[in-house]
Amino acid sequence: MAGNTTDAATLDLQSQISSMKSQSGASVFDSYQTSLTGRYCSAEMSQLFSQRSRHSTWRKLWLYLAEAEKELGIENISDAALKEMREHLMVTDADFEVAKVEEKKRRHDVMAHVHAFGQVAPSAAGIIHYGATSCYVTDNAELLLMRDGLNLLLPKLAKVIANLSQFAMQWRNEPTLAYTHLQPAQLITVGKRAAQWAQDLLFDLEAIEHVRSGLQFRGAQGTTGTQASFLEIFSGDSKKCDALNELLCQKTGFPSCYPISTQTYTRKVDLLIANAIAGLAASAQKITGDIRHLAAWKEIEEPFEKEQIGSSAMAYKRNPMRSERIYALSRELLSKPSAFAATLSDQWMERTLDDSAIRRIDIPETFLLADAILLSLDNVTSGLVVYPARIAARVHEELPFMITESIIMRLVAQGESRQEAHEQIRVLSHQAAYQVKHEGKSNDLVQRIRSARFFEKVWNELDGMLDARLYTGRSCEIVERFCGPGGVLEGKLERYSGFIEKAGVAELNV
Template sequence: MAMNADTTLDMQRQINDMKSKTGSPVFDTYQTSLTGRYCSKEMSQLFSQRSRHSTWRKLWLYLAEAEKELGIETISDAALTEMREHLVVTDEDFEIARVEEKKRRHDVMAHVHAFGQVAPSAAGIIHYGATSCYVTDNAELILMRDAMDLLLPKLAKVLSNLSAFALQWKSEPTLAYTHLQPAQLITVGKRAAQWAQDLIFDLESIEHVRETLQFRGAQGTTGTQASFLEIFGNDSQKCDQLNELLCKKTGFPSCYPVSTQTYTRKVDLLISNAISGLGATAQKITGDIRHLAAWKEIEEPFEASQIGSSAMAYKRNPMRSERIYSLSRELQSKPGSFAATLSDQWMERTLDDSAIRRIDIPEMFLLADAILLSLDNVTSGLVVYPKRIDARVQEELPFMITESIIMRLVATGVSRQDAHEQIRVLSHEAGAQVKNEGKGNDLVDRIKRNEFFRPIWADLDHMLDSRLYTGRSSEIVETFCGERGVVAAKLAKYQDYIRAAGVAELSV
């Protein structure tokens, strides 16, 4: 039934009345589910407005300190002292900046003026020689570096979980699947080792972009350092020294050798490729877990009071794996956006990179953080049902021993082609019974009744031991995940974090 205008107006009055009673803006404005539901407090704080704009103030301080160290006498000790005393942007500072930005339509200059109000001795030298990208770009590089430093130990923790799980179940036979159809056997641990190997690649990729990340530094409006060359009286050496000092103060090894007004947006794309790779891996892992849960072989943790479905009370839906899968899908979309931003940077810079990067950069890291938190939780508590796994193995095992039967028959002098045809016919008969009549797999019984197979009848029961068909699965797991394996070597530098970290708690 459609609402009339009076009804709508009445509902709005009720909402406004509730707002006045509750006084909470959180429930009256859009909030991203990443910060409200999924990611960690530390990652959310890192990309907060206070963190970003306080980083701007540090960068202005570092610039002023370096310029003074290089002989700029107009920068006083009092100015530097006042700047140091007001590095954290307060709520009052944000209000000043809000008013300034509305008037000036420039966020950097708004914060320059807000900083100058609380550090009046520095008001005339804040941002001296710099362009806006000195603070915006350098701050983003700092934030992305620090964000990767948050992600890497969490990724290492997930790897540690999977490695321990793989070792625990390294010898448990399970069905392997190709084309999502039963194939020859592997072990539960071998499959987990496959997951771990993909995560190793992600760890290495993120470590690489983290280790090779450089600083933009103080490069001027088009990357020529013209303004700083003028400040330092055409002394090119001091321009180099300025960036060396800035790198030392911010903890970067060096600056990118060539900049435009910005650092090249290729850097963002390289980082996003590494981070989004984690999303692809996480989606693969949780997709496998969801299938295994459907077959009742392996489940993610399920709490005693957890509800799987509001209608179907018996359900044990893999909601954590589904959440990871969903967030991973979004993370994997990010490189396309960063690639488009890079390709659209005409000449030395266009501003159409600004608004989208304000969204893409934080979201990329918030997504990755949320994925790792949930993946840690899932991999810390995977539940295995060995009897169910074995039951499913036994349903398919008669088909899987047919190649061994052929080889044993040939060893007794039987034609390989004849053996293949005989086993093909019986296999299809048994398969038809399973699919058309819903009965069990009776291939072994059919073989025992067929005189052609008499030479290997005595071997059949022994051949139905599933442990005979997992190949080197256990050895592969031990080599990869054991004490001297690849995983242990990669995780060595993260061991303090791994030992201190418990199971990741999910907020919802």
């Protein structure tokens, strides 16, 4: 009779699975797919946060818990149970179908997967999840996935910094207009600007490294973080509770567990990680904003392929679509810390479940966005196109204004009043600017200075002063000290040198 009952239950389960399969047989083109995985991010980051990866990680955590409990003297965990668990760590499509049926019935995703795991590891069915609460697998899995996600992001970020470092060294001597208030200011060099971009990204690298090195494990802490259930199964032996977490840390590669947990690890951890990653978004938006301006001025452009179309209507255009994509993705990533902060602040007492649904979205998207940004940023910074003649022409338009400070200083050195020299320069500069703005003519400030008797003492020096390289200050030296051999970046990027040397230029999916 019992056998017939089991057979009937099995047939009913198979019937439900078949029904779900037929319902889900539609093409991927018939349901919403996230653009992050479909268009923008890498295969490895997409795979890391996939359902198979997540739920297979749950199974590993259940195995680690059972192994550790057996090592600490729990006798009802058999070798056969552990063997079956090890043989079925990867969740199969069939397992997912079983879990889908179970979750529909039980309305609990963790217990659905406990039952699905128990079906393929029947000897372990009675001890899977022994002593644990759901957050043992959900929270610890998230920490594992985020740690691995950070490990994927860091070398990619280092590669972008290396790209910019190489670019900065190549163009460290090329004078270009600098801007304050988006108005022409003193000259810098093309390389100096790129070095500034690299420094911002270096700060992001260090911030992400910091949160990565500070990550700890939740471990087996029980329902409210008191380990009460584990204290019970170890017959009140507190040392075994500590030993259990030590074993779990060894198995998962974490240095230790957080000293205090509630039902979850504190959601402050998520916020710290999100803040560090969002720093990358701010830097990327700044960099690509600069590139978009430079492209508008036709000084520097992102890569543009031979058959690429810039505009469906205006065939001549070379729109900076890569930089615009990075800019847009960065805007979205910058919004994530506020969501994590709200989740943290709304965790009443020892935990409320309103963190679950949003974190299922926010954690993967934070990493997928950062990955997509870095892939595109690597592509852009590996192939920046510089137009030196155009840069020189724009410098030449403003150079007469740039030399006025030097003229004032030289006149004062020869006995003239600094205030009078400033006033004379101001008047002529405004006249020249009026001609440029209102009449569309060239900047003739130098000619006006040559015609004004007040400046006679520097007339013979004017030609020599019209060399843009005289006005870039220590730009070249600054770049070399930061990006050159023995410079700041060399030491900071050393641990990533193997990845940087082997990695090619990131290809965009679309």
